[in-house]
Amino acid sequence: MNTETLEASPLDANTLQTKKRLKLHAHVMQTQDESGLQYLEVDNPLCTARIALQGAHVMAWQPKFLVQPVLWLSSNARYVKGRSIRGGVPICWPWFGAHPTDSTFCPHGFARVIPWRVIDVDATPTGATRIMLEMADTPEAKRQLSYPYTLVATITVGRRLRVDLATTNQADHPFVISEAFHTYLNISDIANVKITGLQDCVYSDKMLKYERHVEHNPLTFDGEFDRVFINHSSDCTVHDKGYNRLIHVSKSGSDTTVVWSPGAEKSAQMADMGAPDEWRKMVCVETTNAMDNMVVINPGRTHVISAEYAVETL
Numbered sequence: 001m002n003t004e005t006l007e008a009s010p011l012d013a014n015t016l017q018t019k020k021r022l023k024l025h026a027h028v029m030q031t032q033d034e035s036g037l038q039y040l041e042v043d044n045p046l047c048t049a050r051i052a053l054q055g056a057h058v059m060a061w062q063p064k065f066l067v068q069p070v071l072w073l074s075s076n077a078r079y080v081k082g083r084s085i086r087g088g089v090p091i092c093w094p095w096f097g098a099h100p101t102d103s104t105f106c107p108h109g110f111a112r113v114i115p116w117r118v119i120d121v122d123a124t125p126t127g128a129t130r131i132m133l134e135m136a137d138t139p140e141a142k143r144q145l146s147y148p149y150t151l152v153a154t155i156t157v158g159r160r161l162r163v164d165l166a167t168t169n170q171a172d173h174p175f176v177i178s179e180a181f182h183t184y185l186n187i188s189d190i191a192n193v194k195i196t197g198l199q200d201c202v203y204s205d206k207m208l209k210y211e212r213h214v215e216h217n218p219l220t221f222d223g224e225f226d227r228v229f230i231n232h233s234s235d236c237t238v239h240d241k242g243y244n245r246l247i248h249v250s251k252s253g254s255d256t257t258v259v260w261s262p263g264a265e266k267s268a269q270m271a272d273m274g275a276p277d278e279w280r281k282m283v284c285v286e287t288t289n290a291m292d293n294m295v296v297i298n299p300g301r302t303h304v305i306s307a308e309y310a311v312e313t314l
């Protein structure tokens, strides 16, 4: 289904304004809250999901065979124009972390706070729902990145969640990006999990002024943890003995993985991390290209980063 005319049509915009709900597809409803933020609510035979059009941000995804959600979403996340939502799958683009030269530019890039528009909604042969979104060309996006590009996210929700982000260089010169799916995974407790798949990898430790070390063991957590695993292009698995399940994170087009747990002290300083112990129920496993693995995109070329999440119950 092509919904390209949806936002351009005053009739459709008014319908959404008045009714706050608009059916885009058999399994997808577009809704709007009081502040004007819009969401896609997906309910298909395999899962439910919620996507904010601001940031192409997957806020929730839950396969129907599971009791616990797969993504963590803060209970006091802010739903405000121009601010990122704490939880789910924020898209960091076209830089990861702080902008290298201008501190007024959005941390982790502007893609997560800009509205995106729906360009297609479809069902896959397996019964999943595939939604394509394109980032709008707003003055704010232009202020922070002046050269021409297109940025398209394809989000597929079913038994698995897949996110693909395609950057096309429309300029007449190469440009460089860093990027991430900053995914917050829902876990039983940070003390119950270990993460495998990162052993023997070199990491830069943000807690130790970016010192580099080699990871020898599966990751476990006993305080704030913020590591950037360089040249890591393989998959990893979160083992959660509290929820008796594994969350497999597989990827392509990504050579960096970031693992982040804020710990009690940092969480207490953040306004949108929910109740005091809520941080214990999340760990971020971020499919990334950053630091040594920033991506050069030549004119006319497209680069795609993809991540897929699958849950195995034990």
Ligand SMILES: O=P(O)(O)OC[C@H]1O[C@H](O)[C@H](O)[C@@H](O)[C@@H]1O
Pocket: 084, 107, 108, 182, 206, 226, 227, 258, 259, 260, 284, 286
């Ligand atoms: O608060 P945010 O801008 O969403 O960033 C949250 C976190 O993101 C990443 O994982 C970084 O490695 C952390 O250093 C940062 O604190």
